[in-house]
Amino acid sequence: MIEFRDVTKRFDDGTTAVDGLDLVVEAGTITVFVGPSGCGKTTSLRMVNRMLDPTSGAVLVDGRDVMDVDPPALRRGIGYVIQQAGLFPHRTVLDNVATVPLLTGWTRRKARARAAELLELVGLPAELGKRYPVQLSGGQQQRVGVARALAADPPVLLMDEPFSAVDPVVREGLQDELLRLQAELDKTIVFVTHDIDEAVRIGEKVAVMRVGGVLAQYAPPAELLARPADDFVAGFVGKDRGYRSLSFVDASGVEVAEAPVADGRATGDGWRLLVGEDRRPSGWIAPDGALVPGGSLYEVGAPVRGALDSALSSPSGLGVAVDAEGRLSGVVTARQVLDVIERARG
Numbered sequence: 001m002i003e004f005r006d007v008t009k010r011f012d013d014g015t016t017a018v019d020g021l022d023l024v025v026e027a028g029t030i031t032v033f034v035g036p037s038g039c040g041k042t043t044s045l046r047m048v049n050r051m052l053d054p055t056s057g058a059v060l061v062d063g064r065d066v067m068d069v070d071p072p073a074l075r076r077g078i079g080y081v082i083q084q085a086g087l088f089p090h091r092t093v094l095d096n097v098a099t100v101p102l103l104t105g106w107t108r109r110k111a112r113a114r115a116a117e118l119l120e121l122v123g124l125p126a127e128l129g130k131r132y133p134v135q136l137s138g139g140q141q142q143r144v145g146v147a148r149a150l151a152a153d154p155p156v157l158l159m160d161e162p163f164s165a166v167d168p169v170v171r172e173g174l175q176d177e178l179l180r181l182q183a184e185l186d187k188t189i190v191f192v193t194h195d196i197d198e199a200v201r202i203g204e205k206v207a208v209m210r211v212g213g214v215l216a217q218y219a220p221p222a223e224l225l226a227r228p229a230d231d232f233v234a235g236f237v238g239k240d241r242g243y244r245s246l247s248f249v250d251a252s253g254v255e256v257a258e259a260p261v262a263d264g265r266a267t268g269d270g271w272r273l274l275v276g277e278d279r280r281p282s283g284w285i286a287p288d289g290a291l292v293p294g295g296s297l298y299e300v301g302a303p304v305r306g307a308l309d310s311a312l313s314s315p316s317g318l319g320v321a322v323d324a325e326g327r328l329s330g331v332v333t334a335r336q337v338l339d340v341i342e343r344a345r346g
């Protein structure tokens, strides 16, 4: 657990970067600090591993004031990942990841074996270990940065805008990868970003900060989107927050109806769904017999946003639900999905 107790950081030039921050980061969770440029996110993060010290107040890691812990000892238990990975350019990827284990006295052989394990863990092929950082894509470099931070198996991970230098598609992949890793590793992660979409996607709790280093709201993403504390937070989370909050309502309450499958049995002259031998939907047949590509599919149990999108994007007006293997489960109308959303609002 990480605790900020009335933490203020004032720089020598008089800038107050963080002002009276009170906040608890629960162990084993991902907490995201988000806010506009200059609001004190990085400064807050750096007070956890003592790259900066508070002017007043206290930061506690597992109940211990960090000021009572020697910085090198403190940092052994805290991994740190920064934008553009910050890799050593003249060391191979494998040696970059092996750096910390080597520093803690492991033999070169053992450290490299651990590094190879970590590369696999973050989804990189082993042969990349021999390359130098410049020979990797931006996304691959970020993965190496994460592997390096995990090398000493620290319970706490600090991540400062780690994915902001890569394009949006790669970025989503890295976010998914982090969520997958976290499900396995159960670290206490503090993640800094200025991107609210990234924050609500990966944070179990999100701290929205405003310039001057003041905490505006600290809440789970669904609550942030549904009930912003004030106009600043409402403005920051954005105009389509109502729609985005649908990512947090699950669609299991939407009852699927039997699909009008085009298998010769369907009666009437409406739209019919084409389904392959493996029960995977592949498109619609219009009432006039024309073949029309399908809309989006959604997986039963996934957030309701997918179900609504499926119904709205379907040429027939029927959203198509599939199981985890992509096989047809049934169909839903947008009306049904909206009813579930209405009920969830209570």
Ligand SMILES: Nc1ncnc2c1ncn2[C@@H]1O[C@H](COP(=O)(O)OP(=O)(O)OP(=O)(O)O)[C@@H](O)[C@H]1O
Residues within 6 Å of the ligand: 011, 012, 013, 015, 016, 017, 035, 036, 037, 038, 039, 040, 041, 042, 043, 044, 194
């Ligand atoms: N060493 C320093 N001396 C003086 N002021 C500083 C120093 N470091 C940061 N600041 C100021 O403190 C404030 C908070 O900076 P910080 O880097 O924590 O913001 P941030 O929210 O991480 O911003 P960004 O998203 O742009 O990285 C800013 O006004 C910044 O200019």
